[in-house]
Amino acid sequence: MQVRSRPLVRLCLVSVLGLTGALGFVSASVAADDSAQLRQVAAKVEAAEAVRAIKRLHNSYSHYVSDGLWNDLGDLFADDAVARFGTTTLNGKPAIRDWFMQQAGRKQLGLAAGQLNLHLALQPIINLDANGKSAKGTWHEVTLLGHYKQDANWQGGIFENEYKLDHGVWKISEMDFYQQYQGAYDDYGHKAPGNWAIPYHFNSAHLGVTVPAAAIKTLAANAGDAKPQDLAARVQRLADETAVQNLQHSFGYYLDRHLWDDVADLFTANGTLELDQRGVYQGGAHIKAALAAFYGADKLQYGELFDHINLSTVVTVAPDGMTAGARTAVLDQLGKNGEYARWEQGTLENSFVKEGGVWKLVAVHYYPRFITDYDLGWAADAKPAPAASAAPAPDAKPTQRYAAYPDNYVVALHYVNPVTGKAVQYPQGNKVKVAAVAAGKPKAATASVDLALLDKQADAAIAVD
Numbered sequence: 001m002q003v004r005s006r007p008l009v010r011l012c013l014v015s016v017l018g019l020t021g022a023l024g025f026v027s028a029s030v031a032a033d034d035s036a037q038l039r040q041v042a043a044k045v046e047a048a049e050a051v052r053a054i055k056r057l058h059n060s061y062s063h064y065v066s067d068g069l070w071n072d073l074g075d076l077f078a079d080d081a082v083a084r085f086g087t088t089t090l091n092g093k094p095a096i097r098d099w100f101m102q103q104a105g106r107k108q109l110g111l112a113a114g115q116l117n118l119h120l121a122l123q124p125i126i127n128l129d130a131n132g133k134s135a136k137g138t139w140h141e142v143t144l145l146g147h148y149k150q151d152a153n154w155q156g157g158i159f160e161n162e163y164k165l166d167h168g169v170w171k172i173s174e175m176d177f178y179q180q181y182q183g184a185y186d187d188y189g190h191k192a193p194g195n196w197a198i199p200y201h202f203n204s205a206h207l208g209v210t211v212p213a214a215a216i217k218t219l220a221a222n223a224g225d226a227k228p229q230d231l232a233a234r235v236q237r238l239a240d241e242t243a244v245q246n247l248q249h250s251f252g253y254y255l256d257r258h259l260w261d262d263v264a265d266l267f268t269a270n271g272t273l274e275l276d277q278r279g280v281y282q283g284g285a286h287i288k289a290a291l292a293a294f295y296g297a298d299k300l301q302y303g304e305l306f307d308h309i310n311l312s313t314v315v316t317v318a319p320d321g322m323t324a325g326a327r328t329a330v331l332d333q334l335g336k337n338g339e340y341a342r343w344e345q346g347t348l349e350n351s352f353v354k355e356g357g358v359w360k361l362v363a364v365h366y367y368p369r370f371i372t373d374y375d376l377g378w379a380a381d382a383k384p385a386p387a388a389s390a391a392p393a394p395d396a397k398p399t400q401r402y403a404a405y406p407d408n409y410v411v412a413l414h415y416v417n418p419v420t421g422k423a424v425q426y427p428q429g430n431k432v433k434v435a436a437v438a439a440g441k442p443k444a445a446t447a448s449v450d451l452a453l454l455d456k457q458a459d460a461a462i463a464v465d
Contacts, residue, residue, distance in 0.1 A: 279394025
């Protein structure tokens with residue numbers, strides 16, 4: 001008998017760190033002597049939001065550079081930002097933007113036909129500075145570069161970045177990249193620089209302290225007249241972001257292990273699944289039937305590899321707290337021992353709704369960027385996105401027509417640029433369909449607020465990061 005994991009994910013999604021449902025506060029009035037605690041809570045909420053905003057910045061960088069969205073990439077940097085790549089130093093965001101374009105051999109938005117410029121961000125370590133208005137962050141990056149029928153290359157390294165709050169908006173103020181390796185995909189070994197010691201901003205003494213006590217103290221001293229109901233709404237948004245991200249990643253974990261029943265349980269009753277160019281499947285029963293038809297029985301076969309690594313997830317919760325979107329870069333390692341092995345990379349742009357206080361998937365839409373044989377690599381091999389399946393037949397045709405690598409198709413982002421607050425600028429001719437999620441301040445809570453409880457929930461939001 002198969003052991004189902006629904007109780008675990010239900011615990012994860014319904015009561016993540018005691019946050020979801022945070023608007024059900026115990027009634028209490030905020031007296032004058034509560035002002036110090038109110039400022040303390042305001043400081044913690046601001047700090048938690050800062051760390052999330054910084055992660056959003058770099059994850060957006062990863063999405064933008066991979067699709068050649070050069071203008072929006074440049075806008076993530078402060079006007080006086082500095083970037084260092086080996087012996088190259090760049091000053092100001094126009095120079096930084098132009099450098100990325102030059103590295104990709106581009107003079108306009110987008111990538112060339114048959115070009116791969118994939119930058120995958122992993123393992124963020126973010127630490128807020130004591131002033132609460134600046135921060136440092138470390139990221140690992142794996143880069144897949146090349147041109148179809150010409151070349152395929154790997155490279156990777158570490159970013160040591162600095163960030164600052166500039167007129168109320170978090171921006172990248174310094175970017176330092178330390179390359180660790182690079183070489184052709186077919187090379188047996190890869191080149192490494194003679195000296196790649198990395199001056200990490202962290203050490204073991206404070207690595208786990210994302211938000212230091214000094215930052216809370218500083219932010220509390222400068223806190224304005226925050227309203228408890230507004231703070232409650234912001235804490236709830238942090239909780240919702242966590243729940244939606246957990247749901248997005250749970251989908252990936254269940255997919256990895258062929259847990260089709262558990263995958264289907266993540267959806268609303270009329271939720272939809274759209275993978276590649278196969279069409280749209282609606283409802284739990286049809287979603288399970290489609291997954292079984294595409295990928296086999298509801299358990300992994302002996303010797304089967306079916307991993308979907310979720311990276312750079314960006315979550316956007318609507319101001320009413322009832323709908324959300326999430327974008328994830330997915331790196332797939334797929335194969336069967338003695339039979340085949342392949343790489344696949346693509347994008348998830350999913351939609352969510354909160355039903356009865358529980359976040360659920362409304363629509364999963366996966367767009368493959370490239371599919372290639374492991375031995376041949378992406379210079380020699382490019383497989384098309386799977387077409388519609390006859391059994392089971394989809395409930396609807398694909399909502400968008402596109403082709404995978406060597407063609408280039410920019411999957412529309414559901415969210416605006418985190419610095420400019422404006423819609424992303426896409427390459428000319430790209431047929432974009434945007435399922436946008438509205439941005440803006442969360443709707444204030446209407447119930448009275450228990451400050452002691454809110455303080456704990458703010459601590460829990462910080463703990464997530």
